[in-house]
Amino acid sequence: MDLAPTAEQEEFRYECRRWLQEHLPWEYGTGRPPRFDDLAEEVEFLRGWQAALARARLVGVTWPEEHGGRGAGPLHHYIVQEELARARAPELVGRIGVNLIGPTILAHGTSEQQRRWLPSILPAERIFCQLFSEPDAGSDLASLSTRAVPADGGWRLTGQKVWTSYAQFAQWGLCLARTDPDAPKHRGITAFVVDMEADGVEVRPLRQITGESDFNEVWLNDVLVAHDQMIGPPGDGWRVSQSTLGVERGTNPRQLVIHLQLLDDLFRLAADTGRNHDPVVRQALARAYSEVRLFQLQNWRVLSGMAAGRDHGPESATAKLYWSEMSQRLHATAIDVLGPSATLDGDDEHSPASGLWQRSWLYYQAATIFAGTSEIQRNIIAERTLGLPRDPR
Structure with missing residues (x-):
């Protein structure tokens, strides 16, 4: 596995990082979004953010240049996602169009359909x-x-x-x-x-x-x-949908970096609360560290294959199943570290990190459901990757 960056890729990473340092809507790396009155106000804010990224050509970098992308490879996409997550930047409000629907239209749509729908996706003019x-x-x-x-x-x-x-x-x-x-x-x-x-x-x-x-x-x-x-x-339609689902369930650089950040936050939380002196908690922290690092290696392995022109292999098939269940275990450890304060919501002045861990724990309870349940993922791996026979019953 060789993921040593080229000089051009290093320059591209520097370009991403420099732009983010200059244009983030809050202090670089803090990840503290403003409070919004409602979801509509937040979506409008995120539309503006995605439009700014699109003007810098940092959205859909693997798209062809004639459709607003850079015609770059998967490692460039990985770099953008990694830098966005590292900066704790806002997510793309139009990420479904950028990451799933757009590539599907590129693969299966007519030239007229591509001209009709693709230009408005990257700047979030249309969601x-x-x-x-x-x-x-x-x-x-x-x-x-x-x-x-x-x-x-x-x-x-x-x-x-x-x-x-x-x-x-x-x-x-x-x-x-x-x-x-x-x-x-x-x-x-x-x-x-x-x-x-x-x-x-x-x-x-x-x-x-x-x-x-x-x-x-x-x-x-x-x-x-x-x-x-x-x-x-x-x-x-089923063949068309497999293009969409294949991207949705493959390598996920943003989730990787988010969980690397969560891991750092978790270790800091354990140290601040003194829970890192508990041998059972230390064992759970060691497991969380090992699992997140394994997810990182899994992503790198898939990316190295893609960079070499190989199709998604079994590592990609298992990626979504692995990270969703890993995430739930990591969050369970965080709730254990929080102890009694885990019951406090973000409005309580005594809630650690303003309730961000509680909200994250609630959100990732759905991780084994969205983008394909764990049960379905296991069936896909068994039948399509391992070639096991279907149950005749």
Whole structure:
């Protein structure tokens, strides 16, 4: 494994770091965002932040230059994500469009579709959401029941989607719908880009355990989608979706650096509270350190393969499963270190770090569900990576 940076990559890292030091909306490295009155105000703030990054060409660096990127390789993307996380910069509000939908349109969309949708994604002029999950399909995405039937000028979509991030602020959504109910379930699905402001689209925010509502359920009530909003041919939606899901579940440099920072914060918390003198706690801290470092090595191994032109291997298949369960163990250790103060929320003056650990613990309880449950990930690894036979029952 050789990830020694080239001179050009080192210069690019310096460019990223220098720009962030000059343009972060708060003191570099503090990660203390301003308080917002509501989610809408925060999203507007994040739109401006992403637009500034896009002007510096630090969004979508692997995209082709004609679509606003740099035409760079995966290591450049890794460098940007690493520097953003290291600076504790705000996340991209349009990250679903940048990291998932945009690459899918690049891979499967027509030239006209690319010209139509891609320019507005990088600067967050338009936000995309992902209309994949359904309440009755569980983690078996291919069992989706949203229907699309031919109509004058296009297709009529009817169904329900759920866990859709930022749907209430999105202008477009990449949707999977069943166009051939008689075909095998993986073959009767088609991908569409849905206008989220079209008649028949209803978005209902869902209140999460953190108290936030960036997830939503979306109802599609006989929504007309034009023919030129279909991505790929009819019945090819499952193949299209694999481009999206492959990126979502592969190497994750931002989560890596976030967890390296969480690890540092956890060790500091243990020292400040004196809990690092407890031998059981020390053992848990050692495990957390080892697991985060293993995640780092796993990322490097995947990246070295990608840099050499190899496809994602088994390391990529296991990445999401590993980090999501690792994260929950790390947060459980943090709550143990907090002791009785773990019950205090961020508004209590005695809450360590203004409740950031409590909020983070609540958020990462969903890590083994979002982007593919651990159960589904194990099935994928067993069947597609290890080649194990399906259970005949």
